[in-house]
Each structure stands twice: as structure tokens, then as C-alpha cells.
Amino acid sequence: MWLKTTAAAHVILAGAGPGDPELISIKAMKAIAWAEVILYDALVNTDLLTHAAPTCKLVFVGKRKGTHSHSQDEINQLLMFYASRYKRVLRLKGGDPFVFGRGHEESQYLTARGVTTEIIPGISSAIAGPAAVGIPVTRRGVSESFWVITGTLASGNLSTDLELAARSASTVVVLMGMDKLRKIITLFLKHRSPFEPVAVIQNATLPTQRIVTGSINTITAVTQRCGITAPAVIVIGKVVQYASLAEIINQEPLKMKVAV
């Protein structure tokens, strides 16, 4: 690689991975050391920021309970503000910047104002979350594809894609779905077996990771009983049968037969 050092400002939008600080790319690590300013989200592991230069300005632009959360307009303006004062700006985001990360909107905003941008992909929680507990999102003969869907639309409604996904035989991974878990599960109950396995993985890849499993019938109650909250990934589909037993905190037996 090579990270650009240009006369004008250059903004890198990089994915920090799902949480475990070792799940970041070498290129993104280099960008952390390269940056004069880093604007980072709440889901970025702050251990990564210890690799920034001592003079690097660290700007938190995420959402945390009890603190002011930045609107997307504010974040765009802050990016532009720093790009007009510094040459090497890093926008560090949880997971992958282009998977429900609004990375493309930020890049477009900057490009339209004459700032060059570059994307460094990251490992998305959509895949790393299930993988961290042994769940493959695809498996030959079990699941031929997977959907990654948001549980939270700006309108407050469920995405119509969720209904399409529920009708398919695919693995369905829902991000930002915890507030709507009951509604999502009710929708799946219309189209899939009540015994289809479901996993909910909180804080995936971090020491605080917790996973519960159940079926479409039981997962809402199990999740509530175990106090599983956001950030969490919901995985619906037969592949959940492969979840590592050692990781599951509720040890709810799955009714579905395990294929080997």
C-alpha cells in the first residue's frame, strides 16, 4: 500500500473489524499510524487508538448512552472541517464501513467537496459474529446463501426485504435488530418452522461476548431471560445448529437434528 501523502487533504474510511482489536487489516493499522486526526465510532475498539501517533487528534463521533450523539450531518461536517485543516484524516468505523456503516454517504459528501477518499474494508460483524461462535453463514447442503438485513429502518418499520428473506431458505443475519426482535421473529413464524434455530450474539469477538440460542418459538423469551442486549447479531437458519456448545450461555437444546 500505499497510503497517500498529498499536498491536499486525503481521507481514509477504514473498517476496524467487529471488536477484537486483532481483527483489523494490516492496511487499516497502517492508516491509524499514518493519521493526523482519527474520527471514530462507538463500536471501534479504543485499544486500536493506542497505535496512533502521540500527536494524533482523536475525535469520538459515535453514540453512547447518556452522551450527545452526532447526527450524520454533523459527522459529515466534522469530516469536512478536519479535512480542511489536516492532510491525513482517518474515519474509523466498526466492522466494514460499507455494511450499514454509512461509509458511502461520507465518502460521497467529501468527494463532492473536492476531498479525495479511499476505502479500506473491514471484517463485518455480520459474518464475524456468527463465525466467532462456530456458525458458518453458508454450508454446503444446508444453506446456499445468506442475507444481511437491518432491523432498523429510518421509518421505524421492518424492511420489506425481511419478509422476502423469511420466505427463502437462506441464513438470515439481522444487524440493529434487538429493539425489533419480537416483531422480526413473529414475521419468521409466518414463513418458517417454529423449530428453526436462532442465535443472538452480543459483543461478538470481545471478552464480553455472549450467545444464546433457541428456536423461532423460544428465542425472544430466552434473549429476555438472559438479558442479551445491543450490540448483537441475530442469526436465523439451520446453520445455527453448528453453534459451539461451549459458547452458549443458556444451553437450550436445539430441536433440529444436527447434520455432520
Ligand SMILES: C[S@@+](CC[C@H](N)C(=O)[O-])C[C@H]1O[C@@H](n2cnc3c(N)ncnc32)[C@H](O)[C@@H]1O
Ligand atoms: C450501525 S451497524 C454497523 C455494522 C458494521 N458496519 C459492521 O459491518 O459490522 C451496528 C450493528 O452492527 C452489529 N454489531 C456490530 N459490532 C458487533 C459486535 N461486536 N457484536 C454484535 N453485533 C455487532 C449490531 O447489530 C449493531 O447494532
